[in-house]
Amino acid sequence: MGDIAYQNKDVTAKVMAEALKGKSLAPFGIHQLKIVDILPTNLPVIESNELRLDNLFLLSDGSIGIMDYESAYNQENFVKYINYIARVIKRYAINHELDRIKQIKMIVIYTADVDHAEAVYDLGGIVLKIEPTFLVEADTKAQYDRIRQRIDAGERLTDEELMELMILPLTVKGKKEKQPVIISAVELAKRIADRKQALEALAGILTFSDKLIDEAYKRQIKEEMRMTQIGQMLIDEGEKGIQALIEDNREDGVSEERIVEKLQKRFSMDRGKAEAYLQRFTRS
Known part of the structure; x- marks a missing residue:
């Protein structure tokens, strides 16, 4: 190699x-x-x-x-x-x-x-x-x-x-x-x-x-890697925003139901995904 x-x-x-x-x-x-x-x-x-x-x-x-x-x-x-x-x-x-x-x-x-x-x-x-x-x-x-x-x-x-x-x-x-x-x-x-x-x-x-x-296919794989890295960065940044919304709303006493609705609206996600994020980022 x-x-x-x-x-x-x-x-x-x-x-x-x-x-x-x-x-x-x-x-x-x-x-x-x-x-x-x-x-x-x-x-x-x-x-x-x-x-x-x-x-x-x-x-x-x-x-x-x-x-x-x-x-x-x-x-x-x-x-x-x-x-x-x-x-x-x-x-x-x-x-x-x-x-x-x-x-x-x-x-x-x-x-x-x-x-x-x-x-x-x-x-x-x-x-x-x-x-x-x-x-x-x-x-x-x-x-x-x-x-x-x-x-x-x-x-x-x-x-x-x-x-x-x-x-x-x-x-x-x-x-x-x-x-x-x-x-x-x-x-x-x-x-x-x-x-x-x-x-x-x-x-x-x-x-x-x-x-x-061959070199042409190597370039394709490297481009796919680059796009995957960019996608992961966007996901990471998006999750930071999701976590901030959940933590801020819980500190303000907003109900879980209302937080789920906000997540669905702001981040265009379905209810199941919103509930999963709420559980993940809820402080014990």
């Missing part, structure tokens, strides 16, 4: 950082670990042509997790992984904080195009062991149908379902075959009622499928 354009990263990195915090790695096949925090990836450069490292996490067992994504097994990639690890260690060494490194896990997520890969690169004097996981085992249709049903019902996705939607295109074999799944995943994400989750899903799809999406 080192090829992702910096401007794309600027748009998505902040959203992804918040989206991934606290999330389980179960959708990747690593059930025992969660992402505790996102670590900065501005690592010391050892070679001028070094690839950008996009995913560096603090994991729930106290280890540092480096995550990379591959659509083919290539032994030469182990050189890249060794470089990543060396840069992480160098950062801590520069800051005299080597004792803070409990363990480094090199997690390699293989798309459905790969069903087997070696986990150990043994050179005698140095041995690199990665933690490979394979998305070939995922049931793409079952995941899609389950997530679609939840979205159709207006339900909030679980953390695991949100992650599954983000990586859904990677569970399909073949670059050509992934394209309609990318489009389907984006369309599902756009229909998520919770705007924050919709934004996170779009950012995730853009990040995880970056190498597979």
